[in-house]
Amino acid sequence: xxxxxxxxxxxxxxxxxxxxxxxxxxxxxxxxxxxxxxxxxxxxxxxxxxxxxxxxxxxxxxxxxxxxxxxxxxxxxxxxxxxxxxxxxxxxxxxxxxxxxxxxxxxxxxxxxxxxxxxxxxxxxxxxxxxxxxxxxxxxxxxxxxxxxxxxxxxxxxxxxxxxxxxxxxxxxxxxxxxxxxxxxxxxxxxxxxxxxxxxxxxxxxxxxxxxxxxxxxxxxxxxxxxxxxxxxxxxxxxxxxxxxxxxxxxxxxxxxxxxxxxxxxxxxxxxxxxxxxxxxxxxxxxxxxxxxxxxxxxxxxxxxxxxxxxxxxxxxxxxxxxxxxxxxxxxxxxxxxxxxxxxxxxxxxxxxxxxxxxxxxxxxxxxxxxxxxxxxxxxxxxxxxxxxxxxxxxxxxxxxxxxxxxxxxxxxxxxxxxxxxxxxxxxxxxxxxxxxxxxxxxxxxxxxxxxxxxxxxxxxxxxxxxxxxxxxxxxxxxxxxxxxxxxxxxxxxxxxxxxxxxxxxx
Amino acid sequence: xxxxxxxxxxxxxxxxxxxxxxxxxxxxxxxxxxxxxxxxxxxxxxxxxxxxxxxxxxxxxxxxxxxxxxxxxxxxxxxxxxxxxxxxxxxxxxxxxxxxxxxxxxxxxxxxxxxxxxxxxxxxxxxxxxxxxxxxxxxxxxxxxxxxxxxxxxxxxxxxxxxxxxxxxxxxxxxxxxxxxxxxxxxxxxxxxxxxxxxxxxxxxxxxxxxxxxxxxxxxxxxxxxxxxxxxxxxxxxxxxxxxxxxxxxxxxxxxxxxxxxxxxxxxxxxxxxxxxxxxxxxxxxxxxxxxxxxxxxxxxxxxxxxxxxxxxxxxxxxxxxxxxxxxxx
Numbered sequence: 096x097x098x099x100x101x102x103x104x105x106x107x108x109x110x111x112x113x114x115x116x117x118x119x120x121x122x123x124x125x126x127x128x129x130x131x132x133x134x135x136x137x138x139x140x141x142x143x144x145x146x147x148x149x150x151x152x153x154x155x156x157x158x159x160x161x162x163x164x165x166x167x168x169x170x171x172x173x174x175x176x177x178x179x180x181x182x183x184x185x186x187x188x189x190x191x192x193x194x195x196x197x198x199x200x201x202x203x204x205x206x207x208x209x210x211x212x213x214x215x216x217x218x219x220x221x222x223x224x225x226x227x228x229x230x231x232x233x234x235x236x237x238x239x240x241x242x243x244x245x246x247x248x249x250x251x252x253x254x255x256x257x258x259x260x261x262x263x264x265x266x267x268x269x270x271x272x273x274x275x276x277x278x279x280x281x282x283x284x285x286x287x288x289x290x291x292x293x294x295x296x297x298x299x300x301x302x303x304x305x306x307x308x309x310x311x312x313x314x315x316x317x318x319x320x321x322x323x324x325x326x327x328x329x330x331x332x333x334x335x336x337x338x339x340x341x342x343x344x345x346x347x348x349x350x351x352x353x354x355x356x357x358x359x360x361x362x363x364x365x366x367x368x369x370x371x372x373x374x375x376x377x378x379x380x381x382x383x384x385x386x387x388x389x390x391x392x393x394x395x396x397x398x399x400x401x402x403x404x405x406x407x408x409x410x411x412x413x414x415x416x417x418x419x420x421x422x423x424x425x426x427x428x429x430x431x432x433x434x435x436x437x438x439x440x441x442x443x444x445x446x447x448x449x450x451x452x453x454x455x456x457x458x459x460x461x462x463x464x465x466x467x468x469x470x471x472x473x474x475x476x477x478x479x480x481x482x483x484x485x486x487x488x489x490x491x492x493x494x495x496x497x498x499x500x501x502x503x504x505x506x507x508x509x510x511x512x513x514x515x516x517x518x519x520x521x522x523x524x525x526x527x528x529x530x531x532x533x534x535x536x537x538x539x540x541x542x543x544x545x546x547x548x549x550x551x552x553x554x555x556x557x558x559x560x561x562x563x564x565x566x567x568x569x570x571x572x573x574x575x576x577x578x579x580x581x582x583x584x585x586x587x588x589x590x591x592x593x594x595x596x597x598x599x600x601x602x
Numbered sequence: 603x604x605x606x607x608x609x610x611x612x613x614x615x616x617x618x619x620x621x622x623x624x625x626x627x628x629x630x631x632x633x634x635x636x637x638x639x640x641x642x643x644x645x646x647x648x649x650x651x652x653x654x655x656x657x658x659x660x661x662x663x664x665x666x667x668x669x670x671x672x673x674x675x676x677x678x679x680x681x682x683x684x685x686x687x688x689x690x691x692x693x694x695x696x697x698x699x700x701x702x703x704x705x706x707x708x709x710x711x712x713x714x715x716x717x718x719x720x721x722x723x724x725x726x727x728x729x730x731x732x733x734x735x736x737x738x739x740x741x742x743x744x745x746x747x748x749x750x751x752x753x754x755x756x757x758x759x760x761x762x763x764x765x766x767x768x769x770x771x772x773x774x775x776x777x778x779x780x781x782x783x784x785x786x787x788x789x790x791x792x793x794x795x796x797x798x799x800x801x802x803x804x805x806x807x808x809x810x811x812x813x814x815x816x817x818x819x820x821x822x823x824x825x826x827x828x829x830x831x832x833x834x835x836x837x838x839x840x841x842x843x844x845x846x847x848x849x850x851x852x853x854x855x856x857x858x859x860x861x862x863x864x865x866x867x868x869x870x871x872x873x874x875x876x877x878x879x880x881x882x883x884x885x886x887x888x889x890x891x892x893x894x895x896x897x898x899x900x901x902x903x904x905x906x907x908x909x910x911x912x913x914x915x916x917x918x919x920x921x922x923x924x925x926x927x928x929x930x931x932x
Contacts (some may be wrong), residue, residue: 139654142655142658142753146890151696154661160729213749223661224876230890233802233805234806234807234808237806238803238808279768280795281768282768282769282770283681283768283769286769300683300684300715301679301684301688304679304683304684311724398676423802423805424801424821424822424825425798425800425801425802432651432798433864436655439821439897444821444824444825445821446819446821446825446827448825458664507680509676509685510676510677510688511688520772550795553793554792554794555791557790557791557792557793558790558809561788
């Protein structure tokens with residue numbers, strides 16, 4: 096506890112450090128909210144200057160940017176169906192329908208509170224259990240366990256956003272198929288990068304790099320939504336969403352307390368595994384909430400609980416992602432890698448010795464993340480009362496803005512114009528998929544998890560001498576795979592039964 | 603946010619003002635009409651990675667010694683090949699530089715890319731050169747050095763697992779193949795595409811050994827969690843004087859190295875190339891860049907090559923790769 100107060104004092108002890116804290120918070124949130132630039136962009140710009148900064152300030156700045164950045168992406172997800180980052184994608188599923196129902200304020204309010212609660216909870220868990228959790232995670236979760244976790248994630252999330260279970264699975268498989276485009280993770284063999292299409296020969300470096308999920312997300316969510324709304328306007332069936340500023344009530348939060356708790360746990364454990372992180376956390380948190388909630392049927396139509404589940408989980412993953420970094424020196428993503436770089440610039444190496452050699456700095460990190468998440472509540476409350484007014488702008492003015500943000504986002508990923516075309520193509524395809532009851536979310540999920548899963552599966556096979564049953568010789572992997580299989584079977588059974596009940600009712 | 607950026611810009615400006623009129627400006631006149639606008643450096647890998655960090659450190663060092671300004675652009679994807687079309691489409695006027703590593707050379711040798719880095723591109727300089735080592739856990743009870751490792755591998759053929767990169771035609775996999783052939787052991791190469799997963803797999807006990815460059819695992823070496831058992835060089839560098847080299851364990855092949863450098867397109871006016879070469883060298887020799895390279899263990903062997911040295915390095919590597927690939931396809 097003394098250590099925590101020490102860290103807090105280092106944060107707010109002087110005007111100078113408090114100012115850096117505030118700037119990091121606002122900067123992270125802005126960069127997180129605008130697709131195309133993200134907290135990585137900000138981090139890369141600031142990284143060279145950290146060499147001349149005091150190490151405490153540098154580490155604090157990046158920890159704050161990290162927490163605020165993950166939250167920032169929720170706002171555009173809710174208001175315009177543009178997830179600022181992949182981990183905010185599940186926030187769109189219910190956040191955006193809430194906006195259309197005139198509950199934007201509520202959705203943003205819930206996102207704010209849940210991001211903060213998830214973040215604070217994971218910061219506390221991080222402070223108490225870093226060493227313990229880190230060595231457990233790294234020893235128990237090898238490639239087979241990670242594959243099993245991804246399999247489980249896909250099995251339970253398959254029907255998200257689709258009209259029927261079958262259409263959900265077809266969507267996921269389409270995503271998995273797209274994930275196979277590009278260089279394979281085992282031997283570096285390029286796939287689908289050359290060949291002929293209706294007699295047209297093609298060969299492409301772009302395709303050997305694979306199709307990235309960012310333009311797909313922007314196309315499926317933002318562009319197809321603009322198309323859908325424009326068509327509604329031309330038909331005269333569109334209603335302008337009300338820009339309501341209500342903050343969710345305490346009673347509403349109390350109702351979703353178990354969802355929050357579940358998402359905290361899911362987020363924390365996904366975050367601990369290097370490379371899995373916040374995206375799987377958000378999807379898993381969302382699908383588990385849908386599975387266990389009494390209002391599961393209303394998910395995707397603007398259910399507050401969906402926003403709660405996704406935003407709690409992705410922020411809970413942030414604290415957890417610091418654990419392998421600090422305790423083992425293993426950064427899980429690009430921003431945590433930058434934080435590691437800062438430690439190194441100042442002559443400290445994250446790893447088991449850091450708690451002994453630079454304990455005060457570790458506690459500054461902990462304290463910064465804790466207070467950043469607390470501060471999100473305040474800042475978020477202000478935002479709820481302000482940004483929602485954007486909705487008062489007529490859609491014909493808003494739509495070009497949304498398309499521009501999405502274009503910048505697709506281009507900014509790797510400065511390639513083709514990504515922009517891929518985005519627009521995904522937008523048109525996404526419009527028809529949604530109109531026919533398929534799930535854009537399912538495709539995106541399949542695409543993201545397909546790449547991670549293929550890589551984990553390949554490593555597992557190499558390690559276990561290509562013996563498929565090897566998964567069942569490892570207890571954690573076996574349990575996860577069995578749970579996944581059970582989820583598939585029960586969902587199929589209930590889908591078939593559901594049909595029979597409907598038929599019976601019709602008769 | 604603007605205020606932090608502008609503060610940074612002011613700080614950067616001060617730094618420039620302090621070092622203005624430094625070595626390069628005096629030694630060599632800037633070609634007429636060159637350097638009036640920012641020069642783009644394309645990094646074919648993501649933000650925060652090794653190439654990105656090097657490029658940003660080098661860009662600020664080069665700004666320190668000249669009045670050029672640089673803009674770093676990341677274009678990751680395809681193991682570094684996705685950025686090449688953009689680089690090739692840019693005009694050969696010296697305003698577009700690309701960072702590239704030895705993977706471009708092996709990709710050329712295998713026919714994956716058409717461009718020959720030594721001919722279609724002009725290397726300005728190499729700024730990082732490093733070597734490979736094989737690492738084990740320090741607390742492994744089955745083996746503690748190269749000899750006991752080989753003995754264990756011979757007793758358990760095909761059982762020992764080594765975390766390595768995935769791509770079969772990569773510098774890493776070829777180096778490991780060459781060593782196995784010489785020593786007569788058979789191991790399982792496990793394809794890890796993300797570095798952190800590779801290190802975690804060794805520390806967490808999921809694999810038996812790790813193939814890597816020392817700068818990337820420095821913290822694990824210093825914490826005593828990993829130790830090198832063999833160095834892929836001809837002579838022992840001072841820092842690893844206790845570790846045998848591949849030459850000592852019987853290898854006769856020339857060890858492949860990892861090198862990172864900066865290129866412009868062939869056809870760039872010669873005076874601009876010469877000027878950029880000089881800026882590159884002066885940037886490399888700044889104190890700030892030297893410190894950066896030292897932190898990355900890039901001072902263990904000589905990390906700098908000028909244009910001729912770089913061409914030689916590339917041609918030698920390309921030769922080795924071509925021979926190896928021809929052997930592999932037989």
